[in-house]
Amino acid sequence: xxxxxxxxxxxxxxxxxxxxxxRPRDGVTHTGIRGYRxxxxxxxxxxxxxxxxxxxAGMRIGIEPDGYTHS
Numbered sequence: 635x636x637x638x639x640x641x642x643x644x645x646x647x648x649x650x651x652x653x654x655x656x657r658p659r660d661g662v663t664h665t666g667i668r669g670y671r672x673x674x675x676x677x678x679x680x681x682x683x684x685x686x687x688x689x690x691a692g693m694r695i696g697i698e699p700d701g702y703t704h705s
Contacts, residue, residue, distance in 0.1 A: 641679055646701025647686055651677060654690055654703065 643651070655673045677688040677697075685696040693705050 641677060641686065643674075643677070643686060644699050644701075647697045647699060648674075650697045650701040650703050651686075651688065654688065654695060654697075 651674055652670060655670050673688075677686050679685075680687050680696070683696060685698045687694050687696050689695075696704050698704075
């Protein structure tokens with residue numbers, strides 16, 4: 635049985651992920667996730683795009699190693 639490798643985020647990616655977590659969605663300042671660390675665990679690496687992806691507000695957001703976010 636193999637386990638997935640731990641996702642290592644750069645500091646700009648962690649900061650962008652936190653800003654995404656704290657961003658209001660539909661007038662509510664939380665995403666329904668219990669905390670930031672739980673939200674961060676939802677992020678996964680996409681080897682084809684070379685960025686980290688996370689589901690947010692019904693879409694997948696990509697976060698580049700320099701912290702740039704895109705959908």
